Every structure is written in C-alpha cells, then in structure tokens.
Amino acid sequence: MLVETVLRTEDVPPKERFDRWREHLSRTHGPAEIHSADVTDFPASQRILSLGAMRVWTMEHPPMTVHRTPELIRQADPGLYHLSLPLCGRMRMTRPGREAEYHPCDLVLQDTSHPYLMRAAAEGRTGTVLSTGLLVPRELLPLPKCGVDRLIDRPMSSRTGIGALLAQFLTRLAADAHSYEPCDGPRLGTVAVDLLSALFAHALAADESRPSEGRRPVLALRIRTYIQEHLHDPQLTPPGIAAAHHISTSYLHRLFEEEDDTVATWIRHQRLERVRRDLADPALRSTPIHAVAARWGFPRAADFSRAFRAVYGLPPREYRHRALIARTKVDGDRSGHNAKEQCTQC
Structure with a gap:
C-alpha cells in the first residue's frame, strides 16, 4: 500500500494526548499555536499518505483553534500550500482585515507564509470535526504565485466540475490506499498537481470580467497550464x-x-x-x-x-x-x- 503515517491520540496516556497532537500538527502542517476548550481527554487522529513530495491527509478531532502567527512564520516556514476540504464541521478563518466561514464541500486554500487564525467547530451530534486535504510544496505547482495567492481563503466548490473530481480523488485515495504500491505515490502526486492546477485555473477564470491589467495573472496562469499540456x-x-x-x-x-x-x-x-x-x-x-x-x-x-x-x-x-x-x-x-x-x- 501507499506509505502512510498515522497518529491516534488514544494510543498514548490521556494526559499526554493533546500535547502529542499539538506537536504532531506543528511538525506536519507547520509550527502553530493550537488550543482546545477541553484537553483532559483529546480523542483525535490523523492519517497522512505520501505521494512523493506531496501528502494527502485525513483528520478527525474535537473543536480546536490553530493560530499561525507572524513570529512562528519567521521561525519556520515549510513553504506549503494547504488545501482543506471540511467533511463534517465548519471552519472560520480570520486574517488581518477579513474573516470568512467555510462549510462541508468548500475547498479552502491556505499558505504557510501567511498568518491566520483558524477555528474548527463541530456540527451535529458527533462533536468532532472531520476533514481531508493536500499538503503541496509551493515549487511543485507550475503556476504563477501572484495568481494562486488570489485564491487564498476563497471557497471553491467540491460539488461540481473539477472541484468534485479533486474531492473524489482525495476521498477515494484515502479509502483505497491498500490498492496501491509505494511506487505509485509519485505518479498519483502528479495527478493531484494536475487536478489542483486545473481547479485554480477554473476558479480564476471568473476574473475575466475585470479590466485588462487585472486579468494578467489569469492569462499567465492559463498560458502556463497550456504549456504543461x-x-x-x-x-x-x-x-x-x-x-x-x-x-x-x-x-x-x-x-x-x-x-x-x-x-x-x-x-x-x-x-x-x-x-x-x-x-x-x-x-x-x-x-x-x-x-x-x-x-x-x-x-x-x-x-x-x-x-x-x-x-x-x-x-x-x-x-x-x-x-x-x-x-x-x-x-x-x-x-x-x-x-x-x-x-x-x-
């Protein structure tokens, strides 16, 4: 099967669970301040599948906040794009001058170079938050950074079109990881990059209605996608x-x-x-x-x-x-x- 890393806090003593979870997320996603209302018994799990340099993750946990501060960014920046897909629960993202809330079926892009405060809240009776997503080194995405930056915090639907293809790719990959060999990882990573690039190009196409100079990043993105093809x-x-x-x-x-x-x-x-x-x-x-x-x-x-x-x-x-x-x-x-x-x- 694909190479994977799994953490389940229930495998460590209750008093150590939240600290273990906090250390694990800071190591895999980037250093951050992580808090939760109840840390006495923190039932959480994360599974990461390796696709070469890219990683697919699934995560289930109680409500928590994740604060990526400017100080932590200066200390360490892994240079990653985070694409998140809430499956159960909601996310509220706060940045200087703006705040937005995301629900299941919203694909959300973040960048480890940008500070943010993310609050993950549970919905329904389960009391837990379930999500999946991608960790992508920025240099792997063959797109102009100025175009991709415009998509940060901008919800993209996973219900239809390329967003649905990408969401299905992520969920099926997690469900069928045993069907693949470790050497399939880099090839699947290439598929993920292609789907992500196509999603971003599609999302930016809406900017065509802007003045000519405002469309330059969109045109540059389209040209690079054309070259890739x-x-x-x-x-x-x-x-x-x-x-x-x-x-x-x-x-x-x-x-x-x-x-x-x-x-x-x-x-x-x-x-x-x-x-x-x-x-x-x-x-x-x-x-x-x-x-x-x-x-x-x-x-x-x-x-x-x-x-x-x-x-x-x-x-x-x-x-x-x-x-x-x-x-x-x-x-x-x-x-x-x-x-x-x-x-x-x-």
Whole structure:
C-alpha cells in the first residue's frame, strides 16, 4: 500500500494526548499555536499518505483553534500550500482585515507564509470535526504565485466540475490506499498537481470580467497550464504559444518577465522536471532514456544530455541509477517504519 503515517491520540496516556497532537500538527502542517476548550481527554487522529513530495491527509478531532502567527512564520516556514476540504464541521478563518466561514464541500486554500487564525467547530451530534486535504510544496505547482495567492481563503466548490473530481480523488485515495504500491505515490502526486492546477485555473477564470491589467495573472496562469499540456510537442515555441492565446510574442515575454523568468527557460525546466521524474520511476526503468526524453519534447539525445547535466549535475543514466537505488532504500525504510507505527484507519 501507499506509505502512510498515522497518529491516534488514544494510543498514548490521556494526559499526554493533546500535547502529542499539538506537536504532531506543528511538525506536519507547520509550527502553530493550537488550543482546545477541553484537553483532559483529546480523542483525535490523523492519517497522512505520501505521494512523493506531496501528502494527502485525513483528520478527525474535537473543536480546536490553530493560530499561525507572524513570529512562528519567521521561525519556520515549510513553504506549503494547504488545501482543506471540511467533511463534517465548519471552519472560520480570520486574517488581518477579513474573516470568512467555510462549510462541508468548500475547498479552502491556505499558505504557510501567511498568518491566520483558524477555528474548527463541530456540527451535529458527533462533536468532532472531520476533514481531508493536500499538503503541496509551493515549487511543485507550475503556476504563477501572484495568481494562486488570489485564491487564498476563497471557497471553491467540491460539488461540481473539477472541484468534485479533486474531492473524489482525495476521498477515494484515502479509502483505497491498500490498492496501491509505494511506487505509485509519485505518479498519483502528479495527478493531484494536475487536478489542483486545473481547479485554480477554473476558479480564476471568473476574473475575466475585470479590466485588462487585472486579468494578467489569469492569462499567465492559463498560458502556463497550456504549456504543461503541450510539453510533449517539440514545436512548442513562444510564437505558437502567443498565437494560441491571441497575444503578441512580446506581450508573452513580458508576462514571464514579471515572474523573473523567460518563456524558453520555463519550458525547458518543466520538460527536464518531467524527464527527471520518469527516470526515477521504477515502473519506467526499462524505457530507454532517449525515449523518455523524446516523450517530453527533447528529440535530440545529445542536446538533452547536456541540458540535463547542466541542471542536475549528473548524466541522465547515472541520475537514473542513483535515483532507483535511493527509491528502493527509502521504500524499504518507510515500510519498516510503517510496520512499527501503523494503526487502524481513522
């Protein structure tokens, strides 16, 4: 099954449960001040599934508050996007100058670089809060930060469209984790990134009604999504990208300059990242390196090898060899650790 980490406070003495919970959340989600009205017996559980660098979590706990302060951010910032989906209960998020409440079926985005006060309250007879979500390193999301930042605290529905697809992906993944192998984790992580990127692009499309300059982040997001979908095409070029979006090539370059990048550099980096990911995938170990490179828009093997070595410091063949050895060792270590600490599903 997928590599997982599980914490159940009922497995520790009652007096230690809340402290153990607080330490665990600060370690997995980012340092925060965590409080609850009743800490004498704190029945809570969290399950985290590893999808490579990304993690899917499910959590059940009594009402509590989580305060991510500017001081704690300065001390430690894991550089994560948090996507939360309340399943039972509600969340009230307070930031300087704004406050909002979220209910089941609202997808909510947070950033560990931004201070917030979150109050999780129970609804109904259970007295507990149930939620699921994603922890995503910011650098994994191939979208302009200025666009993503506009979605923080903005509720996105999980009832229909791409939001529903993402919600179903998260819930089914948690339910069927035993159906997968540890090596499936990174591939499922790629699916999660694609769904998340599509959701954000869809959510920002509503900004099209704003003045031209206000639509720049939306256009930049759309262009990067387009590039992601056409990385396999060796003819992907700035003039073709500009024509597909009905803008001039010079305007396209200006959009990327605002993100301290160039179009060609960003395309090459995305392609190299896809090749690097595939070279580290045990399921593709028998696929020739030149075929992997060609799949991601590098038709000339010599040019690809030079570009890969310049970025990662190793020839592609040696990188694959080391990555597969490291993956085997990590999977073995995690499986051993999981066997010691695994508990039943929360």
